[in-house]
Amino acid sequence: MNISYFDDSRITEKTIKSKITKLGQYRQEIRENMEENNSDVPEYSLYYPKDFTLHSNITELAKTYKNIKHLVVIGIGGSNLGTEAIHQVLDEGKVKLSVLDTVSAYNLAVLLDELKKYKKATQLTICIISKSGSTTETLSNASVLIEELKHHFGEEINQQLIFIGDPKTEVEKYAKKISAHYVAMPKIIGGRYSVATAVGLIPLALLGHDTDEFISGYLDASKDEYETITAENSARLALYLQNKYHHYNFFAFEPRLEKLGEWYRQLFAESLGKETTKNGKPVKDAMLPTISTPVELHSVGQLYFSKITTVYTDFVTFDDEKFDFKTTKSNKLASGLKNLSLQEIVTGLYGGVIGAYQERELPYRATILDESLPYSLGLFMGMRLREIMYTANLMDVNAFDQPNVELYKIKTKEILKI
Amino acid sequence: MNISYFDDSRITEKTIKSKITKLGQYRQEIRENMEENNSDVPEYSLYYPKDFTLHSNITELAKTYKNIKHLVVIGIGGSNLGTEAIHQVLDEGKVKLSVLDTVSAYNLAVLLDELKKYKKATQLTICIISKSGSTTETLSNASVLIEELKHHFGEEINQQLIFIGDPKTEVEKYAKKISAHYVAMPKIIGGRYSVATAVGLIPLALLGHDTDEFISGYLDASKDEYETITAENSARLALYLQNKYHHYNFFAFEPRLEKLGEWYRQLFAESLGKETTKNGKPVKDAMLPTISTPVELHSVGQLYFSKITTVYTDFVTFDDEKFDFKTTKSNKLASGLKNLSLQEIVTGLYGGVIGAYQERELPYRATILDESLPYSLGLFMGMRLREIMYTANLMDVNAFDQPNVELYKIKTKEILKI
Structure with missing residues (x-):
């Protein structure tokens, strides 16, 4: 898994380290529970x-x-x-x-x-x-x-x-x-x-x-190598929240990752979107997660690039070499495309977007899934589950409940008399 | 078209009227252009x-x-x-x-x-x-x-x-x-x-x-009856922006309206998401549009109902009586559902959600498309196009350009040498 970062200048190595230090106890707890295979947490x-x-x-x-x-x-x-x-x-x-x-x-x-x-x-x-x-x-x-x-x-x-x-x-x-x-x-x-x-x-x-491959990736997310990255990622999330970023954009650059964005959006919103901390203090920091694909370059793109609101972007993609098509100059429609293949054009688009994010100083992290896809998905999902638990710990909120959704269910049942 | 509102207490009749007054000249301009069938604007x-x-x-x-x-x-x-x-x-x-x-x-x-x-x-x-x-x-x-x-x-x-x-x-x-x-x-x-x-x-x-029906609805959006509603809706949008609402949630309660949400999201984001006003002053107010369906009650719902961030919600739905199925008590899975039909359950869910929004004081507007669907869609889209033009006018931004998307295109072309 290839991950790179481009941060807001307020998110420094020092602030990240300080958050990671705060995570120490929780990480230790999880490590111990894992060793004991504790099924009660x-x-x-x-x-x-x-x-x-x-x-x-x-x-x-x-x-x-x-x-x-x-x-x-x-x-x-x-x-x-x-x-x-x-x-x-x-x-x-x-x-x-x-x-x-x-x-x-x-x-x-x-x-x-x-x-x-x-x-x-x-x-x-x-x-x-x-x-x-x-x-x-x-x-x-x-x-x-x-x-x-x-x-x-x-x-x-x-x-x-x-x-x-x-x-x-x-x-x-x-x-x-x-x-x-x-x-x-x-x-x-x-x-x-x-x-x-x-x-x-x-x-x-x-x-x-291939569920075996998936599980193998999923369990590898607990290895030191990946657990350390996860702690850093959580530190960043907590810092962007603290620095009043309002929006979280899961940018599925490969469109087949759109539903992975929906999965992460639920995880993020239900786990971190809490009215109060564990001690009952009001929570003041929130990012609302949304999902984009390159289609949205022709839709919400203008708003993202205008920089009039604060968005932390999460690019996720993978290379797929199974399929490709060459454009041919002999088709006059494509005469400007110089025989490039569709994969080359996608790579160019990705580079262009990343370059524009950097020039506009729009912060992001970018993940490229570069091993077998079932394994990569397992690893990615295992890391993201842990990341959200860590971030909730840093925010001092309960990552595991969803207290505010009961109200509409009660009202629905009243209306239906069930 | 049935439209109802539930507003933030800061959005009063007085503030709405004042915005509508500001729109007077622009509305008049459009009216005149329309009478002359001016094709240059x-x-x-x-x-x-x-x-x-x-x-x-x-x-x-x-x-x-x-x-x-x-x-x-x-x-x-x-x-x-x-x-x-x-x-x-x-x-x-x-x-x-x-x-x-x-x-x-x-x-x-x-x-x-x-x-x-x-x-x-x-x-x-x-x-x-x-x-x-x-x-x-x-x-x-x-x-x-x-x-x-x-x-x-x-x-x-x-x-x-x-x-x-x-x-x-x-x-x-x-x-x-x-x-x-x-x-x-x-x-x-x-x-x-x-x-x-x-x-x-x-x-x-x-x-x-049926494109004739669609066009007929679309053109009716210019009738006084609907134009007046549109002016009010734009006033509201401008006020929510001004009151620092960060998120705009197009809530397609009928899931088949999800792509209508995508259409509106582009219109909204590209037209209003501008770095500067027409006079070059920085724009400070922005809502980032996102889309939900009732599926998201089990996903982003917790975050919406937690009220930790500001969301203006745009419920859109229609009743479809063509299809329905009754749950039967004889199937023990449904024993709690009292023979209700699926349509009745959907209506109950809608009522439950609206009730919860009111109890939590989460502002929204709710539109029910209640005429023939091609006509209703034409009317809705015609009204929304106009609404965005009016809102841009109130924000003093250009509704018709998208200056910030050029950058990634230039960078892409540099990379691809095309």
């Missing part, structure tokens, strides 16, 4: 994939469903964003992924049309993922989809359902009642930290992706 | 679709290509966002839309695979849209795609190409040379203001959408 997510049961579950399910054509994931937030992020990068058209996240009768109707074209139920698998077992959106989507598919394919559809969530919820009971698969996730691991549990790994295995 | 976009040549062009092309299965739009920013926004709402699966915007060899390879499965060139149409005729991304994508399709389908592919852009560019010359269609757009109308020119209307007609 929320940081368990960082080393959980060593778990042996998880691996045998994955292998077994991947074998059972190895010939499917289409996987539907029903889940929202932490239950689907990790899977979507990884699949968007690794997708080679082997198994199609569809997601039902929020409630939309239109989306459900379109998906049903598509699923009913399959001849046999065994060409499909449906993963129903709800940590709490009570997510309104997921239960609504799942119950309707299952009833409709049962009507079409008969009871055998039950064998194509995999339920994933905390143990002892209504969902587990239901799965057992209809003799469908149920896989537990560890209760202590929050939804947005769950990509390397059954929540992410089972769908990814069913999609035909 | 950038506000021409607001009444341009009355143009007769445009209508006959659309009708003729729609007839020629009425049996196509797949439309490819090659264009970026203002050249494709409007089409995508409208198609996402109106799509009924008649003609498939693919877009090539930024340069991505991977995306191009995937699209080519798909296009080569068609038996005849006449099943496809390719719209190549570049206002300046020199957009690097568009020329790269177009030249490669055309060469590849020519190789596959032969010269007859030229009859399936439609070039759209300013007159007298290299693109027009090329189109004429290969005897392909070329349709001019008015030079005075900027890319982000061009949805109701050939740029948006020709692709939409080819996709089978």
Whole structure:
């Protein structure tokens, strides 16, 4: 993983070091918990994939469903964003992924049309993922989809359902009642930290992706080499927050990383977006994360480059040499492009944008994923989970709760009388 | 169109009125230009679709290509966002839309695979849209795609190409040379203001959408009834900017409006995101626009509801009664949902979110598109174009240029030596 930085002049080596010093105790705590394989702390997510049961579950399910054509994931937030992020990068058209996240009768109707074209139920698998077992959106989507598919394919559809969530919820009971698969996730691991549990790994295995490579990268994020970089990155995040930066721009320069941006955005916003510190003091620093791709150079780009507001930018990209096309001068449209290939043009664009950021003194960090993609994604996600925990520690906020989202849920339930 | 407001207590009727007064002269100017059908001012976009040549062009092309299965739009920013926004709402699966915007060899390879499965060139149409005729991304994508399709389908592919852009560019010359269609757009109308020119209307007609209804809504945005609302909305935007709101959240509560959010985001960011006023004074107020759907209630929602930063929210939605599904208590997963239908649940969610915004005193405006969708979209887009012009006028910035995006283009060309 190649990472470079271009910092605001107020973010100095000295200020970074001082933040890193503050992290000392927390880093030590995590190190000890990891050595003891402590499963009672929320940081368990960082080393959980060593778990042996998880691996045998994955292998077994991947074998059972190895010939499917289409996987539907029903889940929202932490239950689907990790899977979507990884699949968007690794997708080679082997198994199609569809997601039902929020409630939309239109989306459900379109998906049903598509699923009913399959001849046999065994060409499909449906993963129903709800940590709490009570997510309104997921239960609504799942119950309707299952009833409709049962009507079409008969009871055998039950064998194509995999339920994933905390143990002892209504969902587990239901799965057992209809003799469908149920896989537990560890209760202590929050939804947005769950990509390397059954929540992410089972769908990814069913999609035909290399979960071993992914896990290997994910666990390497705890190695000294990467852990040190992560501590530095957290120090920077805390400093940009403290220096009143308002915006955080995840810039997926390779457009297939856009959903990785959505995954990180949730992690960032839910973990750091807190009203009060652990001691009840009001939090005053906030960056709102947004996502860009090079398409936005022709959209929000003008605003970014105008420098009228403060944005910390997070460029993430990878080189993909599998595909390329040469422009040919013989096509007069491309006569100015001097036979350059599309990859060369992309590289030029990237250099041009980075150069413009430097000239305008717009701070950024830039990450290039330069090892095998499943490994790189595992490493990246493992590092980012840890980075957010460290940053929350520096801000003295709880990285693991989401207290303010209850209000709209309560109001919704009042309206619906449920 | 049903619009309601919930304002920050500092945004009072008095402050709104005072802003509206300041708009008086500009509104009068536009009114006069409209009466004279003045085609020399950038506000021409607001009444341009009355143009007769445009209508006959659309009708003729729609007839020629009425049996196509797949439309490819090659264009970026203002050249494709409007089409995508409208198609996402109106799509009924008649003609498939693919877009090539930024340069991505991977995306191009995937699209080519798909296009080569068609038996005849006449099943496809390719719209190549570049206002300046020199957009690097568009020329790269177009030249490669055309060469590849020519190789596959032969010269007859030229009859399936439609070039759209300013007159007298290299693109027009090329189109004429290969005897392909070329349709001019008015030079005075900027890319982000061009949805109701050939740029948006020709692709939409080819996709089978009702452009007459769309234009009728678009032109109605100039009627007193809607123009007055627009002036008020601009006053509000200017006031939120002045009161140091940092974030603007386009909340597409109906997920099919997400791309409408992308269209508005470009319009907003490129028009208002200026370093200096027309008189060269530094601009100090900026909101960075972002887009949400109800999926983000499980992601950025926590940060929004925490109220630790200032966000002005723009809810946009519509009711769609074409599709619905009932949850049934007999499916034990849904036993808590009391046989509610998915539409009822969505309505409950919307009410719950609006209620939570009010209780947390988070300011918003909420728009419900309640007439025929092509008409509503035309009206909405016409109103929003005007709103941004008015807001720029209140901020004393130029709504029609984008001076800061040249830098990365220059640097890119230096690197590529083109």
